[in-house]
Structures are given as C-alpha cells and as structure tokens.
Amino acid sequence: MESVKATRKKRMAAMGLGLALLAGLLSGCTGEPGKETIRFTFSKREAIGFMTKLVADYNASQDKTQVVLDTSGVDVVSASFVRGNPPDIALANYNMETSRFVQRGALSDLSGTQAASRVREDLQPLMDQYGSYPGRTSALPYSVMASSVIYNKEIFAAHNIAVPKTWSEMIAACEALKAAGVTPFYATWKDDWTIAQGWFDYSVGGQVDTIDFFKKLAAEGTEVGPESSVSFQKDFNQPVEKMLTLAKNYVNKDAASRAYGDGNLAFSQGKAAMYLQGPWAFSEIAKTAPDLKLGTFPLPMTEDPKDLRVRVNVDLAAWIPEASKHKDAARNFLEYLYRPEVIDAYNKSQLGFTPTKDSANVPDPRIEGMVEYYEKSQVYQGPSVLVPRTIPIMNYTQAIVFGASPASTLRTLDADWARLAFRQ
C-alpha cells in the first residue's frame, strides 16, 4: 500500500515537473519586454540569409519595435488568416493565392504610405490583374522578376551568332547552331512548370496582349468557346504552333526525361546555347559554373522587333493584414523596407528589378538584356499564372509538347474556363 502511494506521489511529481518545464518553454518564446513585437512573414528560401540580417539591423536601429522573422511558408499563413491571427506584415509571392486575401478585403489599405507613392504606376496593371479590392491599395510590389531566354554568351560568340530580334532570325540562329552540332535549347520537360513558365508563356506572351486577352476572357465568362470573341483555341493556337516548331526541332533529345535540376547542370556545362528559364536559375547554374558568361533576351515571336517583350511576375509584394493588431508598427517597418538603399540592395542580391521610381540599381550583366524592356514597360504577365490553379494548365502544356493535339487541348482549356466561370 505504501509503495503504491510512493509511486503515485512520484508520478504526480513527474507530471508537475513536466508541466512546469513546458510552461517555461512556452513563456520563453514571447518577445523582448518594452518593445512592440510584430511578426514578419517571408519564405523565399534563397533570400532568408539576407532578410535575417536586414531584420536584425532594423531591430538594432530603433527601440520601439521588435520584428520577428517567420519563414514557415504559405500554408501556415493561410491557416493564420482562418484563425484570425495573421502575420503583421508579409513579403510574399504575388499570385492567385494571395489575390484571394485581396479580393476578400483581408488586407489593409496601404495607399497612404510613402512607399506606395514611390511605386511605379505603370506596374499597377500587373497587380490589378490578379484582382483588387475597391478603394484599397492592398499590396505593393517589392521585387519584380523579369524572365526571358537565357543564353550562353560564349557559345553565341564562338559561332558568330547575334542576339535574334525577329522570329526568322531566331530560326536562323537555331539552324546555325544545329548545323554546328550545338543543341539550341535545353528543355526540361519532366517538370511541367518549366514548360508553362518558359516555353508556353514566352511564346504566347511574345504575341498576345495578355492583359487585354484575360480582361476580355473574364468578360466572356461562361460564353468562352469557339463562338466567343476571344478564346484559347483561337488566340493561342498560332503561338502554340510556333512553340512546337522550336520544341520539335531544336531541343536536346532527352528533354522528356530531364528535370529542372538536370537542366541547370547541363546548361552550366555548356550542353546547349539557350535555356528558357527565369533569373532564379542563375544562382543554380552558378553553383557549378560560377564564371560562365550568360545573358538574356526576349524570345522573338513576330517579325517586328518592336513586339519584343519580357515576362514579368511580382516575385514579392508587401501587404499588411486588416486583422493585424500592430498596423502602425508594421507600417513603419514597411517604410524601412522601401528605403531606396534597402530595396535596391535586396533586388540586386536576387537579380530582381526594383519597382520604385527612384531606383538607382545597376543591373547585373546577366539580366542587362531585359533592362530596356522593363524600363519601357514592354512586359507581360505569364498567361499560365493568370489561369486559376483549378485548371491544370501546366499539365496541358506538358501534354502539348509531348505530342497531344494543340487544337483539342486548347479547346479543353476553353471548356474548363467556361465551366469555372459557370460555377462562380
């Protein structure tokens, strides 16, 4: 009987000790006393080192706010909105997912901030394309990524090939490379997003006015089909055929089984002259070939050099949720993030473009080829990202390069669009 009592006592003691330990652990996680703590969500893996330092600098520079960097990702943010305790400020990829928060009015108005007044106005259509909330500037672009054809300058120079400006020059360049035994394009079709992002978007965006197209498409709604004023099957057919001309004749033989990682390696080893990827691939290529001379140029799809355009996406946008309890502190931090030296340093480190008017960024030689188009806002947003995620456009584009009929696949796309419009 005594032994039972003793073990019970011991058990209770152990339980108590455990609870005390846990309480200590949990309470140890609240911020510094006397400072207002704000949670800052940022989950771009490659730039976490940069941001960690930036946040530390900010925390040291003043004694009112303590910024806590949260790198736990998109799912966590969505859950926190559901729960009602979203982050106080976020720099996140601006896409269809984020636009849901915008359209439902979950993000606060930033139009009164100094940062907002410095953002280039001609970029606003890119933001609005994902939807907006009446009377609010819900998000501000922070980093714009421009992407186009990446080319190996050494190979181009070795074969005396100039950067093509028209479709026929493009074909001629490909033929010349092929004749010299060089693979013109390195394709990585195992990863469907590389087709949608590069092959499909560059081909379509180089010819179709995407802003106008998607505006009309949204207006057509359930009517989208063979009879509507715009449709995928009508407007995208010709660009997709041109894409197939390149995809069928000028790529590596094993394209279907190569993934993004393989592509970076092969391209860094000089196995092809051109690569349809965004600037994020540069740091990957540099892992194996840090000194390779690379450049970029927009994929020419017409016979008029004036039609040249680069694909852009708002890689990072800043927003402050309506439900944040520390909006003022978050706004102060926002202004700090938009200080010219801070925003320029960030974009320089990530090969991005600064979306403010007073940017004084000297572009990296690798993205120099896109600067003039970005400055003149000859840009478009990739059609693949403007299609809602419910429609598996990446798989469709992959099916097309693997041999599915483009006409019937685009018809399917139309039908999907109409069905989705009907449901909403």
Next chain:
Amino acid sequence: MTKQTTLAIEDSSHVETATVPNIRRRSAPAIERVNWPATTVLVLCAVTVLLPLYVTVSMAFKTQGQAVDGNAFSFPAPFSLDGFIQAWTLTNFPVGAAMSLLVTAGTVLATIVLAAFASYAIVRNWERRLFRYSFFYLLGAMFIPFPVVALPQIQLTGRLGLDNPFGVILLATMFQLSFSVLLFTAFLRSIPMELEESARIDGATTWQTFWKLIFPLLAPMSATVGIFAFLYAWNDFMMPSLIISDPALQTLPVRQNLFQTQFSNNYHVSFASYLMAMAPAIVAYLFTQRWVMAGVTQGAVKG
C-alpha cells in the same frame, strides 16, 4: 548432491557430443546449399533500402557544387560538414527537435493511456449498448482524415488558445485513437477473464486490476500502438503546420519544408537535415522493435 550435479552435467555433455556430429551430418548439405532465387530477391529488397540511405548519407557530406553535379552515387570529396551546419541554423534544430519530441512524446503517451482505458472499458462492458456504440463511434473516426476537418479545427484551436503544440498533441491523439482502440480491444479479448477474477478475489479494485494486471499484460500491444503513434506524430507535416501559430513553436518537418522549393536545389542541406530528423526515429525503432515483433507473434499465436 554436488556429485550428482557434476554427474548430470557430465552426462549431458556426453549426450551433446554424441548427438552433435549426428545432427551436423544430417543437416550439413541443407546449410551449404544456398537458395539463390530467394537470396537474389532479398538482396534486391535490401538494396532498395540501402541505396537511398547511402545517397542520403553521402549527399549530406557533400559540398554545394558536388551535390548538384548529377552524380548521386559519388563519394563526397571533399568531405564537408557545411550541409549540417546550414541545416542546423536554418531550422534552428535544437528548438525544432525539442518541439517535435514534445509533440511526439505527448501523443504517444496520451494515445497509449487513453486507448488502453477506452478499450478496457469497452471490452469488459461489451454487452452494454452504450459501450458497444462508443466503440463504433471511435472506429468511425478512422474514416475522417485530418484535411477534411482542417478548417474548423484551425478555428476551434485558435479560439480555445490551443494553437500550439498542445493542440497538436490533443488532435493527433484523437486521430490516432480509433486505430489504437481497434488494436487494443482485439488484444484484450485474448486475455482470460479468470486472471482478472483472481485479482478481484484478492481484493483489487477496478483501477488496481487495470494498472497492476491488465496494463502490464498489454505491454506488447502498447509498444505497437506507441510505435504507430510515434511514426505518425514525428513525421506529420500538415497538422502542426496548420495548427501551430507561433513559428518559434513549430515542429521539425514544418521547418524543413523550407528546403523544398521549386527554383533551387540544396540537396546537401536538405539531406543533412533529414538525416538529423531521421536519427531519433531510427533510435526509437532500434530500442522498441523487439516488442513490436513480440506483439505481432503473440497476437498471431493467440488468435
């Protein structure tokens, strides 16, 4: 007395020496003959486990340049600990591991204890409708995966202040309960009622009967249940990622999500991190596999 025992030992050793050659002669060809088809199959099976493990280990010690060079099977040269260092700091490994450990330990303990309680009550009161139906009710939870109820769970835990590891322990235990109750009840039915009656005759209360008699007898099944709960809680990504709101309290798998991005490959960092996260699971398995095996075979014979 002593003489007798020595005699007996001598005797037995004599018998042994006498029989051993006999046995060997009879079974020697059977030992020598190798069953090649079975061996080949088993070697292939072993390779499917060992090869990825080798890649994981060797990749973890590579430098960044070597990790992406397309030769997954090459030996790390130069040998680098950079991956481990980066993984350690990026995930804040000690805190992440502590949180994972807390969630896992809590889930395992709560699952074993609660499931054993419930099963004991249900099996011993099977003739009563309430207990029978509560068994079906618990089993019903097997048909509800977490993603289906994620949204209300997030809101509920948020309102009740359970948006932390404790909420995860609670929910994980709940989701683990149905399967565990199923295992326990099956096992409990094989324990003879007479054992319990003898304890009752000796004056044991229900509580004492359970803790002193039934729970120790359940040990093999508790080990099995515990291992399932451990694997689930340690590896679970979705629930902690959605339920825990403070990133400082996040578990390891969620922290490691950082390494999976579309645009960059950091094999050496990821694999180093995965290795570190795998270690406790392997250690736990090494220590408990004895009981799992025992549990399986015991159940098989009794059934």
